[in-house]
Amino acid sequence: MTAEIDTKPKDQPSWRKPVGMILILVLILLWCGIAVTLIEKLSALNFWLQLPVYAILGIAWIFPMRPLLTWMNTGSWRHFPENKGNGASDET
Numbered sequence: 001m002t003a004e005i006d007t008k009p010k011d012q013p014s015w016r017k018p019v020g021m022i023l024i025l026v027l028i029l030l031w032c033g034i035a036v037t038l039i040e041k042l043s044a045l046n047f048w049l050q051l052p053v054y055a056i057l058g059i060a061w062i063f064p065m066r067p068l069l070t071w072m073n074t075g076s077w078r079h080f081p082e083n084k085g086n087g088a089s090d091e092t
Contacts, residue, residue: 020072024065031061 035057042050071077 016072020068023068027064
């Protein structure tokens with residue numbers, strides 16, 4: 001038996017991670033400002049009319065994060081890793 005020598009270079013830290021973290025914080029702060037402004041305008045409404053707005057604002061901020069997190073990990077805005085090792089083949 002011979003020992004295999006790893007010829008691949010070690011993964012170097014990417015500048016995308018710290019930049020992405022800063023962008024996430026900026027986006028969250030921006031979203032909070034939008035949400036507070038919108039809620040102030042809707043504060044006169046009944047609680048049951050405000051509830052869906054709170055629910056939507058509480059969940060919707062997550063959707064812009066997916067492309068940003070994908071970019072942080074892959075360097076591409078639209079590249080979504082395919083399922084590898086699932087045994088499926090495109091060949092017929």
